[in-house]
C-alpha cells in the first residue's frame with residue numbers, strides 16, 4: 001500500500017500493472033550509427049534533427065529520475081552510442097549513481113569506436129560491454145554491416161579486454177548469412193574469454209530485404225551447437241531476456257534470446273528511452289510516453305516523475321512478434337536503432 005501511495009505521488013518504485021518491477025532502463029543516446037547492418041537499417045536512413053534529440057544533460061536527468069525510482073541497471077545503446085559526441089562525459093556523470101542505487105552502467109556497441117573509448121569507459125566505472133558481432137569473416141562482415149571493417153572491431157574488442165572490461169558478444173543468427181559459422185563464433189568466444197548471446201532477428205522497421213528469408217529459430221541453432229559442445233545448465237541471469245547455458249569445453253556461457261520462438265515477456269523488467277525522449281514500455285508495441293515534453297516543460301522533476309509514473313501504468317503484458325505475419329512488413333514500424341537494441 002505504501003508503494004502504491006508513493007508511486008502515485010511520483011516517488012516510489014516503478015511497479016507495472018502486472019506486478020513487475022521496472023529496474024532496467026535502456027537508453028538510445030542517438031539514432032545514428034556508423035554501420036548500416038542490412039537486417040537493422042535501410043541503406044539510406046533519415047536521421048533526426050539535433051533539436052529533437054535529448055541533450056546529454058536531459059538524458060542524465062531522465063536516467064537519474066529512473067534510478068531514484070528503483071532502476072538498478074542502465075544500458076546506453078543506439079544507434080551507435082559511441083558516435084554520440086560527449087558520450088564519455090555522460091557515462092562519467094551517470095557513474096555517480098553506481099553503488100548509490102545503480103548496480104550497473106553498461107553499453108551495447110558495434111565496437112567500431114571502442115579502441116578509442118575503452119579505457120575512459122573502464123575508468124568511469126563501466127565493467128561490461130556488449131559488442132554486436134555477427135561474423136568473423138571480413139568479407140561477410142562488410143556485406144552485413146555495409147560499411148564495417150572487421151579488423152577495426154576486433155581491435156576495439158581487444159582494447160576493451162585490455163582495459164579490463166568483460167565482453168559479451170551479441171550475434172544475430174541469420175539463415176543463409178552466418179548460420180554456418182555460429183559454432184566457430186562460440187569456439188572463438190571460448191578462446192577469447194567472452195560470453196556470447198545469440199539473438200533471433202526481430203521484425204522491426206522496414207529494411208531493404210525480406211527478413212523472413214533470414215529468420216533462423218534459435219531452437220535449430222541450439223540443436224546444432226549441442227552436436228559440437230556440451231551444454232551445462234546454469235541459473236546465471238543478467239537482468240536481460242537471455243537464457244544461458246554453460247559450455248563445458250570453454251567454460252564460457254552462451255545465451256539465447258528468443259523473442260519469436262519463446263516469449264520472454266513474463267519476466268520483463270525494462271523500459272526503453274529513445275534519443276528523442278519517448279519512453280517505450282515494450283520493444284514490440286507502439287504505445288509510448290513523451291518524457292522530453294515533461295523534461296523541457298519544467299526544470300523541476302515533478303512533471304517528469306509524474307510522466308514516468310503514468311507511463312508505467314501502461315506497460316503492456318507483452319509483445320506479439322510473429323515473423324512473416326503480413327509478409328515482409330515489419331511488425332512494428334520503428335527500427336531497432338530508434339528504440340535502442
Ligand code: SAM
Nearest residue numbers: 040078079080108109110132201202336337341
Ligand atoms: N550500434 C549498437 C550495436 O551494434 O550493438 C547498438 C544498437 S544495435 C540496434 C543493438 C543490437 O540490435 C545489435 O546487436 C543488433 O544486431 C541488434 N538488432 C538490430 N536490428 C535487429 C533486428 N531486427 N532483430 C534482432 N536484432 C537486431
